[in-house]
Amino acid sequence: MSQQQQFYNTGLGFSSLNFDVSANLGMQPSFSSQSLLSSQGGSLASADPNSPEIFKQNIQLVQGQVVRVQSLARSALAGIEHAYHPGTNPVQTAADIAALKSAIQVLVEFLRQTGVGALPLDPPPVPDPRTEEQMLAETTRAVQALYERQRRIQEGASVVANLLGAAEQAPTSSQASSGRR
Secondary structure, three states: OHHHHHHHHOOOOOOOOEEOOOOOOOOOOOEEHHHHHHHOOOOOOOOOOOOHHHHHHHHHHHHHHHHHHHHHHHHHHHHHHOOOOOOOOHHHHHHHHHHHHHHHHHHHHHHHHOHHHHOOOOOOOOOOOOOHHHHHHHHHHHHHHHHHHHHHHHHHHHHHHHHHHHHHHHHHHHHHHHHHO
16 A cells, blocks of 8 residues: 555655546546556656646546536436436436536546646537538528618607607697687
8 A cells, every 4th residue: 555655646646536437427436547657558757747648648538527527417417307207216316416526526636636727628619510601691681680670660660759749749730720710
């Protein structure tokens, strides 16, 4: 045990981190930084925590953990949304929520201890499958619809204004005609 403790404390400082890269939902995380480093074929003493290889592996681990967190969140949300439907197991929903909390804590801790936490985790943008002509036609239709709507509102407002103006002028013209008699 002291060898393992020394193994963890001499370099990267990931002694308490565990990752489940097999995406076993509801299971305790099982992938540790020790197996990551031993799979590299090198020892921890020679591994530089700032090396590009370690950083790339850390990014891959984070991306895998983010996918796991998303999956657990979807599962927990589905369990909550379908809580009153037959066949929904509240124990499984509670287990999904607990696993989600645990996975988030592990992810946050890993992001803090590595340099990966300073990077954005946004997925690459998905290109829009529409052509420029399609987008232009769609925008033109939307602008035309908005123009027509505003035109109808303005016409309606002018009708109301004319009716109010006519109502104001009608009593004054009747008063003027009654005064002439």
